[in-house]
Amino acid sequence: MSQPVRAYCRVLSEKVAWAEIKQTSGQKDVIRVGTRKSQLARIQTDSVVEMLSKRFPAVRFEIVAMATTGDKILDTALSKIGEKSLFTKELEHALERNEVDLVVHSLKDLPTSLPPGFTIGAVCKRENPYDAVVFHPKYHGISLDMLPEKSIIGTSSLRRAAQLKKMFPQLEFKDIRGNLNTRLKKLDEQQDFSAIILATAGLSRMGWENRIGQILSPDICMYAVGQGALAVEVRAKDEDILRMVSALQDPQTVLRCIAERAFMKRLEGGCSVPVAVHTVIDESQLYLSGAVYSLDGSDCLKETMQTCMLFTQEGVEGPNDDTQHVGITALGVPRNALNAAERLGTELADLLLSQGAREILVVARQLNDSR
Numbered sequence: 001m002s003q004p005v006r007a008y009c010r011v012l013s014e015k016v017a018w019a020e021i022k023q024t025s026g027q028k029d030v031i032r033v034g035t036r037k038s039q040l041a042r043i044q045t046d047s048v049v050e051m052l053s054k055r056f057p058a059v060r061f062e063i064v065a066m067a068t069t070g071d072k073i074l075d076t077a078l079s080k081i082g083e084k085s086l087f088t089k090e091l092e093h094a095l096e097r098n099e100v101d102l103v104v105h106s107l108k109d110l111p112t113s114l115p116p117g118f119t120i121g122a123v124c125k126r127e128n129p130y131d132a133v134v135f136h137p138k139y140h141g142i143s144l145d146m147l148p149e150k151s152i153i154g155t156s157s158l159r160r161a162a163q164l165k166k167m168f169p170q171l172e173f174k175d176i177r178g179n180l181n182t183r184l185k186k187l188d189e190q191q192d193f194s195a196i197i198l199a200t201a202g203l204s205r206m207g208w209e210n211r212i213g214q215i216l217s218p219d220i221c222m223y224a225v226g227q228g229a230l231a232v233e234v235r236a237k238d239e240d241i242l243r244m245v246s247a248l249q250d251p252q253t254v255l256r257c258i259a260e261r262a263f264m265k266r267l268e269g270g271c272s273v274p275v276a277v278h279t280v281i282d283e284s285q286l287y288l289s290g291a292v293y294s295l296d297g298s299d300c301l302k303e304t305m306q307t308c309m310l311f312t313q314e315g316v317e318g319p320n321d322d323t324q325h326v327g328i329t330a331l332g333v334p335r336n337a338l339n340a341a342e343r344l345g346t347e348l349a350d351l352l353l354s355q356g357a358r359e360i361l362v363v364a365r366q367l368n369d370s371r
Helices: 001-023 039-055 091-096 158-168 180-188 200-205 238-246 251-268 335-354 356-368
Strands: 030-036 058-064 102-106 118-123 131-135 152-154 173-176 195-199 213-216 230-235 275-282 285-293 299-306
Touching: 001 213, 001 238, 030 039, 030 275, 030 335, 039 102, 039 180, 039 275, 091 102, 091 118, 091 230, 091 285, 118 195, 118 213, 118 238, 131 200, 152 180, 152 275, 158 173, 158 275, 158 356, 180 195, 200 275, 213 299, 230 238, 251 285, 251 356, 285 335, 285 356, 299 335, 335 356
Parallel strands: 030 058, 030 102, 152 173, 152 195
Antiparallel strands: 102 230, 118 230, 131 195, 131 213, 275 285, 285 299
């Protein structure tokens, strides 16, 4: 871990200690945690609750599971539904009505602009953000470039399909919907797909690492904004809960994801257009690679920029600051580092826009809408 990130962690430790003292003087005895009903969502939420329980042993956490719009509509590609917050809207309604106190999401499901009154109070340590290939059992032990010509690959992501069409023009790509269990069952029990593309992090959290046939490096397929990271959404004015969940904040992940989300926000991207990223923090530098693609991958703009993360601990975000960075409130992380990460994402997007990214994305959105 780099020196500046270690410094951020020390600041966060002080905030956690303060929050634990606060817990003994008025913190709720029961905290209700909202989540989607899927098995993966429950596993992710259980992991967050376990981390909170270790830090706040006097508090009891109660999980409230519910189905979202994205869980209910399984016969239409996500990019065709035409609605933001597919996997978050019902959970946010429950948060707004005080039926839950916090909600656990996959960060990549959260739009870059949250509804008024909400904020992401913590971004947990990121797992492997890369995409993975799961092959039909008859193709065990090979890679994508070894599949027969015209093999069908299942993915519901325009981002994945666009990049892989460019890299593997001999393959065909088809939408596949459903949770991880459903998609793996379709792959194994039917002959429709030779392989499917899934997030490595989701497979790992489910304990299915043995199904991963190939992990796609960024030179083959860059990942989605926020992929691999879990986010905890809270009411922005609920200071006790905000302080509590900030104990889970991973500074390095926060800075990377703020840069990624700022990049997508400036591009006005989402699941209806192919936008991809790759971030690395190396010593004092934050590197962001970003790309936009046409639906068939034939048009692509890709650039990399970097910014310095060597900052003092002055200007740390505090509990009374009403400051969000692309929807994230990062208590304990120096404000100048957060600003630099957000600025990096915006400037990289502006560079691609100056090269014609808007035209590529407009055409991609129109073609997707007309399919």
